[in-house]
Amino acid sequence: MTISRVLWAALPLLAMSACASHHRDRERPAQATAGWRAIATPADRDRVRTWRDAWTQALARVTSPADRARVTGEGALFQPDAALPGPIPPPGDYRCRVTKLGGRGDGGMRYVAYPAFACRITREADVLSLAKLGGSQRPVGLLFPDDGGRLVFLGSMTLGDEKRPLDYGRDPERDMAGLFERVGADRWRLVLPFPRWESTLDVMELVPAG
Numbered sequence: 001m002t003i004s005r006v007l008w009a010a011l012p013l014l015a016m017s018a019c020a021s022h023h024r025d026r027e028r029p030a031q032a033t034a035g036w037r038a039i040a041t042p043a044d045r046d047r048v049r050t051w052r053d054a055w056t057q058a059l060a061r062v063t064s065p066a067d068r069a070r071v072t073g074e075g076a077l078f079q080p081d082a083a084l085p086g087p088i089p090p091p092g093d094y095r096c097r098v099t100k101l102g103g104r105g106d107g108g109m110r111y112v113a114y115p116a117f118a119c120r121i122t123r124e125a126d127v128l129s130l131a132k133l134g135g136s137q138r139p140v141g142l143l144f145p146d147d148g149g150r151l152v153f154l155g156s157m158t159l160g161d162e163k164r165p166l167d168y169g170r171d172p173e174r175d176m177a178g179l180f181e182r183v184g185a186d187r188w189r190l191v192l193p194f195p196r197w198e199s200t201l202d203v204m205e206l207v208p209a210g
Contacts, residue, residue, distance in 0.1 A: 036144035036152040041169055044177035047194050048152060051179055054193030055080040058102030058201035067111035071101075076183040077205055083149045083181035089188050091123045093209040096132065102200030112199070118209065130155070130180075130190070139204075140165045143180050151180040153190055172196075 037045060047054075059078070062068055076082035078101075097116040103109045118133045121143075130153065131140040141155015156166045156174045166174050178192035190204040 036146060036154060039144075039168070040152075040154055040177060041172070041175060043172060044154065044175055047177045048179065051191065051193045052080060054201045055191075058199070061102035061200060062110045064110065070111060070113070074099075076187075077189055077203065079183075082183045083179075084183060085149050087150050087180060087182045087188070088128070088143075089121050089180075089182070089206065090208075091121050091128070094119050094121060094206045095209050096204050096206050098202055098204045100199035100202050103198060104200065119206065121206075136160055139176055141168065141176060146179075149181065153178045153180050153192075178202075 040048070059071065062071055071078045078099075095116045096119040098114045100112040100114075101110070103112070117135055120131055120133055122129045122131070128143040128151075129141065130143060132138040136159065138158040139155055140158055141153050143151040143153055146152045153176065154168055155176045156168050156171070157176060158165050159174075168175060173196050176192060176195070178190050180188065180190050182188050186208055188206040190206065192202040192204070194200065195202050
């Protein structure tokens with residue numbers, strides 16, 4: 001899947017950092033950790049910066065006993081500080097499922113879990129891309145190296161029968177920003193703090209397909 005042209009502009013900055021991450025080098029050069037910040041909009045830099053606030057608010061709004069039991073039953077998936085070392089996933093096909101936490105407004109649903117769908121992680125010019133492969137809402141973007149045992153996702157939401165992703169930064173309502181973390185053996189999550197629609201926090205679980 002073609003990645004947004006605006007995001008492709010970041011590739012020269014990321015080539016060295018992607019190589020360092022591949023070799024598990026913790027001493028990344030300064031331009032590697034600054035790469036995503038040079039691309040992100042101010043609003044998305046703020047969303048990434050306030051990730052813990054989103055977790056706190058979202059979990060506080062999950063109040064029904066049944067929903068709280070579901071949160072607990074997922075183990076590390078919904079624990080804010082569960083990120084493990086080695087966040088870089090191998091390229092390939094994944095089963096991904098999204099849970100929306102902390103619905104907005106008095107009448108919003110506080111916990112909504114969707115069925116798993118197909119997504120793919122691809123290595124493109126030494127950078128990893130993540131894309132949902134089907135459905136009416138299809139996130140697509142790049143995974144940037146960052147500190148703290150995680151990657152930063154920047155991308156956009158493709159809707160309906162659109163054939164290509166909208167350029168990142170073109171429509172704030174479509175822009176997406178979040179943290180990509182490993183939370184178990186062959187288990188990752190994409191955490192999207194303060195998404196534009198519906199919820200306070202979206203969590204996408206990724207496990208290898210097959």
